[in-house]
Amino acid sequence: MKKASAIASVLGLGLLALSAATASAAPVLMSAEWAKQACNAWNQDPVLTTKLVESGWIKNDKGRGYKLMQIYRADCENSPHVELKIANKDGxxxxxxxxxxxxxxxxxxxYAMWAETDRWMEMGRGEYxxxxxxxxxxxxxxxPKGEAMGNMAPFTNFLRLVGKVPSDTSTCP
Structure with missing residues (x-):
């Protein structure tokens, strides 16, 4: 009886560990949850937060007070796009x-940007x-291509967010 009870305890702990691992699993790349985490990562990047103000990039917003960046995975047919809304906040x-x-x-x-998943991951790793x-x-x-060309360093950091924000690439959003 003790052996059966021990096995049941071990199985119970295993299921508990599995459910905890599932609950903390990385979000699907370019899902809404991933985009929330990418937004937080953007705000931790001093190149993105400061250089885009210094260059004047953030001011080109047609008076709306924000710019949008929509991105998606080209190989995930019919998946929703995600967006980051960027605004001048406290400089x-x-x-x-x-x-x-x-x-x-x-x-x-x-901006709208799209690439195959493998390409996003290569850029996220800084391969190019x-x-x-x-x-x-x-x-x-x-x-605005000219504007983007004038902001290659921040644009590079933006692409590298894909490698900094944990994600699951095994499924589409």
Whole structure:
């Protein structure tokens, strides 16, 4: 009887550990939950928060008070896009929200970017930056191209958020 009780205890602990691991699993890459975490990571990056103010990038918002960056995984057909809303807050380019895309983009001030999952992960690891990614068609991009070209260092840091924010790439959002 003691042996059966011990086995039941071990099995119970195993199930408890499995459910805890599942509860703390990384969100699916470019899901709404992942975008919330990417927004927080943006705010921890001094290049993104300061250089985009210094360059004037944050001011190009058509008077709305924010810019949008919508991103998605090209190989996840019909998956929702996610967006980061960036605003000038206390002199910093601050991500004020991240989640499912809900806003219409104005491509004269906002950005849309998409790539295959493997390419996002390569850029997130820093294997190459935005210039190479765009030149070789690995990253598709819509938005103010001249403005983006003038902000390559922050744009690089933005792409690296994909590698900094834990994610599950085994499924689509």
């Amino acid at each position: 910093k380019a601050w991500c004020t929200s991240g989640g499912k895309a809900q806003s219409a983009l104005d491509k004269s001030v906002d 930056g935005p210039m190479k990614a765009m030149m070789f068609g690995r990253l598709k991009f819509e938005g």
